[in-house]
């Protein structure tokens with residue numbers, strides 16, 4: 132190839148001029164990246180490769196080809212990175228007024244490092260305390276709020292749409308499940324069929340399948356014959372099996388067969404990759420996310436269900452508009468997109484919470500005994516504890532579940548929201564355009580300004596006192612119901628809340644009526660918190676237990 136025209140042009144540029152062009156192009160690239168956040172590969176190719184190639188050509192007449200390449204690319208990318216870094220920590224950045232660690236302001240790599248440790252919830256809580264600030268900067272472009280009053284302003288009807296993390300969760304696909312719709316009006320429209328599928332009458336129809344699975348769970352636990360067994364695994368298998376029954380009329384039997392088809396492994400991979408997807412959502416445009424395998428297998432199950440001749444009234448009956456409530460039925464692709472959401476949102480959340488509840492009960496034997504006594508009052512031995520009619524009267528059961536959800540909320544660091552083209556003021560704090568924000572659930576739930584005394588302790592009694600505050604004489608009592616958001620808040624809150632509560636109550640009543648559970652020998656309950664991880668959803672460790680039939684051995688300790 133004849134390079135002479137290029138050499139001729141390059142000769143007009145001194146070495147210094149060529150470097151100036153290189154630096155200017157890098158600064159221009161920063162401006163473009165900052166203003167438009169482009170993700171298209173051709174644009175990124177121009178900004179990251181073509182620009183320094185231009186500078187390389189201008190340097191060719193001064194140094195060798197290799198040296199030109201090295202100098203041009205080195206100077207270009209060093210300038211670009213320094214410019215980005217300087218801007219992010221400088222007083223010119225729109226989030227400059229908010230305190231936070233320099234490394235988190237500098238780069239998402241440190242945000243990722245904080246997330247992958249699994250301890251993001253604790254780090255953010257500590258940072259709020261350290262900076263003594265209601266609002267802190269937890270990323271180059273993200274804020275965390277710890278005041279309860281932020282909740283409705285950020286997540287309520289007049290709040291903000293979902294943040295960019297939700298795009299990553301579906302790899303920017305145009306066909307999304309309910310949770311991933313960032314557009315509030317599409318989300319509201321899509322939520323209608325979910326709401327029908329979670330109505331009181333629909334839940335009543337799911338009860339027989341639920342009762343069958345709970346019986347299978349308890350029988351399976353009893354079959355362990357006093358040997359150590361992992362309660363977390365049992366509960367994961369149970370909730371996964373039941374979600375399949377409830378949503379698509381039965382697809383798995385993990386409790387009987389174990390994870391032979393690898394569904395649970397795929398689910399865990401999906402959950403473990405949540406942090407990378409959340410921190411670098413744009414990456415999922417180019418690389419398959421950890422949930423893609425799970426998504427594909429859920430879609431296959433969903434499609435099978437949709438072709439059934441005479442399906443029973445499961446959740447898909449409503450999502451597919453088989454009830455004819457909407458004038459137009461959604462395309463099959465839209466319905467199958469919900470399949471993975473059911474699996475992710477419905478199974479691990481419930482099993483994680485049930486695991487926390489059982490851990491806390493075993494840790495606090497007097498509370499365990501009190502709950503078992505309540506169960507015995509409403510469902511004495513010989514009565515069917517899978518009936519739901521007494522749930523409304525079981526105030527201690529409610530208190531135990533709420534208290535566990537307060538201490539171990541499944542979305543520990545809160546759901547991400549984001550401003551778009553316009554900023555927003557939340558409690559006199561200005562959030563600039565294109566900024567992600569969270570109300571930090573973990574900090575809010577454990578804040579003594581919201582729950583006092585003993586905000587870090589398992590004290591179900593507080594929920595009963597809250598109903599009748601004059602019964603508490605000891606010290607100051609604070610119970611801020613608005614600060615309790617285990618099912619999130621506003622138009623995107625958990626649509627499955629009533630199902631989850633029913634499921635957990637049925638499990639606990641049947642389990643506590645039928646069996647005694649204690650920590651297995653050698654298990655150190657102090658390690659429970661060490662294994663809690665914030666991988667967007669709550670990840671718990673193992674819970675080795677001994678299960679014995681009630682009456683056969685000692686009562687719950």
Ligand code: HEM
Pocket residue numbers: 309310311322325472473476477478480481484540541542546547616617618619622623624625626627628630631
């Ligand atoms: C203890 C159990 C559960 C807890 C603590 C829980 C909590 C939550 C939370 C905090 C959110 C908001 C997530 C976000 O904004 O990113 C959510 C959303 C959701 N949950 Fe649950 N959940 C539970 C069980 C269930 C169950 C059993 C289902 C049934 C399938 C379900 C279905 C959903 C769906 C579909 C959404 C998305 C709602 C929307 O975007 O409008 N959840 N859940």
